[in-house]
Amino acid sequence: MPNIVFVHPDGAREELEIAEGTSLMQGATAQGIDGIVAECGGNCMCATCHVYVEPSQLALLPAMSEEEDALLDGTASERQPNSRLSCQISVTPALDGLLVNLPERQV
Amino acid sequence: MSRPGTVLVLGTGQAGFQVAASLREEGFDGRVVLVGDEPGLPYQRPPLSKAYLTGKADANAVRLRPDKFFAEHRLELRAGERAARIDRAGRRVALASGEAIPYDHLVLALGARNRALPVPGAGLDGVAQLRTLGDAEALRGRLDAARQAVVVGAGFIGLEFAAVAAARGVAVTVVEAADRPMARSLSPAMSAFFRGAHERQDVRFVFGATVVRVLGGEGGGLATGVETADGRRFPADLVLVGIGVVPNAELAAEAGLAVADGIAVDEHLATDDPAISAIGDCARHPCRFAAAGTGPTRIESVQNAVDQARCVAARIAGRPAPYGAVPWFWSDQGALKLQIAGLATPHERAVVRGDPAGGAFSVFCFREGRLVGVESVNRPLDHVLARKLLANGIGLAPEQAADPRFDLKAHASVPRAA
Ligand SMILES: Cc1cc2nc3c(=O)[nH]c(=O)nc-3n(C[C@H](O)[C@H](O)[C@H](O)COP(=O)(O)OP(=O)(O)OC[C@H]3O[C@@H](n4cnc5c(N)ncnc54)[C@H](O)[C@@H]3O)c2cc1C
Ligand code: FES
Numbered sequence: 441m442p443n444i445v446f447v448h449p450d451g452a453r454e455e456l457e458i459a460e461g462t463s464l465m466q467g468a469t470a471q472g473i474d475g476i477v478a479e480c481g482g483n484c485m486c487a488t489c490h491v492y493v494e495p496s497q498l499a500l501l502p503a504m505s506e507e508e509d510a511l512l513d514g515t516a517s518e519r520q521p522n523s524r525l526s527c528q529i530s531v532t533p534a535l536d537g538l539l540v541n542l543p544e545r546q547v
Numbered sequence: 548m549s550r551p552g553t554v555l556v557l558g559t560g561q562a563g564f565q566v567a568a569s570l571r572e573e574g575f576d577g578r579v580v581l582v583g584d585e586p587g588l589p590y591q592r593p594p595l596s597k598a599y600l601t602g603k604a605d606a607n608a609v610r611l612r613p614d615k616f617f618a619e620h621r622l623e624l625r626a627g628e629r630a631a632r633i634d635r636a637g638r639r640v641a642l643a644s645g646e647a648i649p650y651d652h653l654v655l656a657l658g659a660r661n662r663a664l665p666v667p668g669a670g671l672d673g674v675a676q677l678r679t680l681g682d683a684e685a686l687r688g689r690l691d692a693a694r695q696a697v698v699v700g701a702g703f704i705g706l707e708f709a710a711v712a713a714a715r716g717v718a719v720t721v722v723e724a725a726d727r728p729m730a731r732s733l734s735p736a737m738s739a740f741f742r743g744a745h746e747r748q749d750v751r752f753v754f755g756a757t758v759v760r761v762l763g764g765e766g767g768g769l770a771t772g773v774e775t776a777d778g779r780r781f782p783a784d785l786v787l788v789g790i791g792v793v794p795n796a797e798l799a800a801e802a803g804l805a806v807a808d809g810i811a812v813d814e815h816l817a818t819d820d821p822a823i824s825a826i827g828d829c830a831r832h833p834c835r836f837a838a839a840g841t842g843p844t845r846i847e848s849v850q851n852a853v854d855q856a857r858c859v860a861a862r863i864a865g866r867p868a869p870y871g872a873v874p875w876f877w878s879d880q881g882a883l884k885l886q887i888a889g890l891a892t893p894h895e896r897a898v899v900r901g902d903p904a905g906g907a908f909s910v911f912c913f914r915e916g917r918l919v920g921v922e923s924v925n926r927p928l929d930h931v932l933a934r935k936l937l938a939n940g941i942g943l944a945p946e947q948a949a950d951p952r953f954d955l956k957a958h959a960s961v962p963r964a965a
Contacts, residue, residue: 479853
C-alpha cells in the first residue's frame with residue numbers, strides 16, 4: 441500500500457499506509473489522525489480536510505475540479521498555491537511517499 | 548463551567564460525536580462519556596442514501612473515526628446503551644440497563660426518528676425506511692431483489708433513494724402530497740429542474756396524492772403496493788417511506804424541559820436548565836437566518852449538527868459565544884449535486900443565475916429585499932460565495948444576482964459595510 445507522510449503543524453510526522461483508490465482524507469481519518477476534520481465526509485462541501493502538498497510533488501496529483509477550487513477559497517488556514525482538499529485526492533501507486541503538511545486550523 | 552468535570556453526551560450521531568471531539572480540541576480535560584443506543588462506532592448518515600446504498604462505500608467507510616481515536620482522546624463510548632431518564636436534581640442519567648451516570652454538564656444530541664406512515668399496512672414486510680446503518684443494510688438487500696418501488700414522500704432522502712433505485716433498473720414511482728418535489732425546502736425553479744432530471748431517468752411522479760393504505764400482506768405476505776386517497780393503486784414490491792422526522796425530545800420533556808417539536812434552546816444552545824444543552828436534529832434554536840416571526844428553528848443537516856456541537860464544546864471549555872453559523876446543505880440525486888446555502892423558505896423573489904437548460908445554475912432567493920438563500924447545481928463557486936455573503940451580511944440586489952457580468956466573487960470579498 442502506498443505510504444503517505446503527514447506532517448503536523450508542530451513538525452510531528454505520521455506515516456500512514458493508505459489503500460489505492462481510497463482518498464487521502466478517508467485513509468487518514470479511518471486511522472484516527474488529528475488535524476483533518478472532514479465534517480462533510482468527502483463531499484467537497486466543508487473544506488475542513490485542507491492540506492498543503494509538498495510543492496515538488498504537486499504535479500503527481502490529479503487536476504483540481506472547479507468545485508475544489510471554489511471551496512479552497514474558504515479554508516480556515518490561508519490558501520497557498522500547494523493547497524488541496526485531501527478528500528479529492530485518490531491514492532494511487534504513484535503517490536507512494538507523498539508528503540503533506542497539515543494546516544494550523546481546519547475550522 | 549470551565550473546571551474539569553464530567554460531560555455526558557446522549558446520542559452518538561454526528562452531533563454527539565462532534566461535541567466530544569471538539570471538547571478535546573478545546574482543551575477540555577475532564578471526563579467525556581458518550582451514550583448511544585445504536586451499536587458500534589459513530590457513523591455518518593449522508594452516505595446511507597448515497598454511496599452506501601450503491602455499494603460504493605461499506606460500513607467501515609461511513610464510520611466517523613476508528614476505535615483508536617476514542618481511546619487516544621479518552622472519550623468513553625458506551626454504544627448500544629439507551630438513556631432512560633434524566634434526573635436533573637441529582638445530575639445524573641439513568642440508562643435502560645439500570646446504571647446511572649453522573650454529569651456536570653449534559654448534552655442532548657438525540658437526533659430524530661423517521662415519521663411513521665400512519666395508514667393500515669404500514670407495518671408490512673417490504674415497507675422500509677432509511678435513517679440508520681441498520682435500515683440501510685436491510686434496504687440494500689431489498690434493493691437487490693426489487694423490481695418496482697414506490698417512494699412515499701418527495702423529500703431529499705426519498706429522491707436520493709429514487710435515483711439510486713432507478714439507476715439499478717427498478718421502476719420507481721414517487722407519491723407526494725404536495726404539488727412538486729422538495730416543496731418544503733426548495734424554490735419552485737430548482738424543484739422543477741430536479742423533477743425534470745428525475746423524470747429523464749424514468750422516475751415517475753404522482754403529486755397531490757396521499758397514501759391511505761399499503762396493499763398486500765394476505766397470508767402474512769409482502770407489501771404489494773399502495774393505494775392513494777383518490778382510489779388509485781400503485782403496485783410495488785418495495786415501499787420506501789420518507790415523510791420527514793420526529794425529533795427525539797421525550798427524554799427532555801419528561802425531565803420538565805421546554806419542548807415544542809424539538810428541545811427548546813437559547814442562542815447559546817442551552818436549555819432552560821443551564822447544566823443541559825441540546826444540539827443537532829433534536830434542538831430548536833433561535834436562528835438568525837430564519838424569517839422574522841417564524842420562531843425558533845430546527846434544522847436537519849450535518850452542518851447544523853457539527854457547528855452546534857462546536858459551539859457547545861467551546862462554551863463548556865470556557866469560551867462561550869452565541870450560535871450563528873450559516874446553514875448549508877447538500878443532496879446527491881443521481882449525477883446531480885444540489886448545494887444550498889441559507890434558509891430560503893419563505894421568499895417572495897427568486898432570480899436565476901447561470902443556465903438551467905445547460906444544467907448549471909443557481910437560484911438566489913430574496914425575502915423582504917434581502918438575500919436569504921441560494922440553491923445551486925454545477926455552480927460550486929456561487930455556493931461558496933453565497934455562504935460568504937450570508938455570513939458577513941453583505942447585501943446583494945436581485946438585479947446583480949441575475950446579471951452574468953456582475954462579479955460575485957469581488958463583491959463577496961468586499962468588507963462588510965458598517
Ligand atoms: C439517509 C440520510 C441522508 C442524509 N443526507 C444528508 C446530506 O446529504 N447532507 C446533510 O447535511 N444532511 C444529511 N442528512 C441529515 C444528517 O445526517 C442529520 O442532520 C444528522 O445526522 C443529525 O445529527 P444528530 O447527531 O443531531 O442526530 P443523529 O445522527 O440522528 O444521532 C442521534 C443519535 O442518538 C441516538 N439516541 C436517540 N435517543 C437515544 C436515547 N434515549 N439513548 C441513547 N441514544 C439515543 C439515536 O439512535 C442516534 O444514534 C441525512 C440523513 C439521513 C437519515
Ligand atoms: S471532507 Fe469536506 S471538503 Fe473534504
